[in-house]
Amino acid sequence: MVEVFKTNVSTAEDAKGIIDIIEKNFNFYQVNFDLDDCDRILRVKSITGDIAADQIIYLLKQKGFKSTVLLDDFAPEVDQIL
Incomplete structure (x- = not known):
């Protein structure tokens, strides 16, 4: 399973810190x-298995960053399924 988040993280240093925190909390x-x-x-x-998206968002918020889950743009339209 893969989850993609939109964030306001802008520096490599901040990104590395967040990666470390997530990997430490979620082995x-x-x-x-x-x-x-x-x-x-x-x-x-x-x-x-599944990803705890709410907990990831919470971890980023605790570090002063915003994040939201990006929805899959490739999901078929309802009309395409029927």
Whole structure:
């Protein structure tokens, strides 16, 4: 499972600190940032199942950052399913 977050993290130093915190709290997550993306993407991959998105958002908030889950833009329209 992979979850993608939009953040306001802007520096590599802040990103590294957040990665360290997430990986320390969630041993089975693989985490990376794409700070070159306009949404300053945080990607979290779980090798064991679901991702605790609310807890990730809370951890970032505790460090003074904003984040929201980005919805999958590639989900089919209802009309396409029927």
